[in-house]
Structures are given as structure tokens and as C-alpha cells.
Amino acid sequence: MNHIIASIYWIVLFVLQGGYIAHLFSGNVERVNAACSVGSHFIVNNLFHFAFVMLFVRSYFGWAELFIILNFINLTSLYFRHPGYAKFIHTPVVSGPLAWTFVAIYWNGAIMVPHPDTLVARIFG
Numbered sequence: 001m002n003h004i005i006a007s008i009y010w011i012v013l014f015v016l017q018g019g020y021i022a023h024l025f026s027g028n029v030e031r032v033n034a035a036c037s038v039g040s041h042f043i044v045n046n047l048f049h050f051a052f053v054m055l056f057v058r059s060y061f062g063w064a065e066l067f068i069i070l071n072f073i074n075l076t077s078l079y080f081r082h083p084g085y086a087k088f089i090h091t092p093v094v095s096g097p098l099a100w101t102f103v104a105i106y107w108n109g110a111i112m113v114p115h116p117d118t119l120v121a122r123i124f125g
Contacts, residue, residue, distance in 0.1 A: 001103075009100070012096075013097075016088070016096065017093070019088050020093055023088065023089060035089055038082055038089065038094070041078040041093070041094075048067050048068070048070055052067045052068045055067060056108060061108055061111050061112035065109060068101060072098075072102065079094050
């Protein structure tokens with residue numbers, strides 16, 4: 001994974017998430033309600049992502065994979081339950097984290113398998 005592209009992705013995602021947080025304090029009731037309705041999934045996403053990172057950096061790849069799959073389930077349910085929200089809510093809370101979670105499942109899955117030359121590693125990788 002190219003670190004420059006990854007850095008740009010994370011910077012853009014965090015800036016967009018700042019815009020999402022601004023929607024929570026908007027004077028428009030519809031924006032506040034839309035932002036609040038995805039808030040619980042956003043919090044769970046952050047907790048699962050924190051658990052994934054803590055386990056990943058300590059080389060507990062199996063447990064990290066479990067948390068990233070749980071996060072994938074959380075974000076996929078959010079994606080299908082709230083598809084019609086404004087782009088400034090949908091992109092930073094749903095689409096951006098879901099894209100990263102999808103990449104992280106494959107990335108961690110490839111690292112998780114102990115012998116990279118075997119058939120199992122090639123299937124997971």
C-alpha cells in the first residue's frame with residue numbers, strides 16, 4: 001500500500017468527518033436528525049477500528065480480523081439502512097470507513113496466514 005495515497009485518503013476522510021460533526025451542531029433540524037441517526041454506527045465504527053488497530057500493532061491478527069469483520073457488518077448494515085442521506089453525511093460516516101474496512105479485511109487476512117506459500121494463504125490473500 002502506497003503511504004502517500006493512504007495518507008491523502010485519511011486526511012480527506014478526517015476533514016470530511018469534521019464536516020459531519022459540524023452537521024450535529026447545525027441550526028437545520030433535518031440535518032441534525034440525519035446526522036444523529038447514523039451516530040451510533042459512527043461510534044461503534046470508531047470503537048471497532050480502535051480495537052483493530054490495537055490488536056494489529058500487537059500482532060494479534062486473528063482477533064484483529066474478527067473486529068474488522070464485525071466493523072464490516074456494522075458499516076454494511078448502516079450502508080443499506082440509510083442510503084439516501086446527503087453526501088456530506090454518507091461519505092465520511094458510511095462510504096469512506098466501509099472502503100477502508102474492505103481493504104483492511106484483505107490486508108489483515110493476508111498477514112494473518114502464517115505460511116504465505118500455501119494454498120490457504122493464496123485463498124485468503
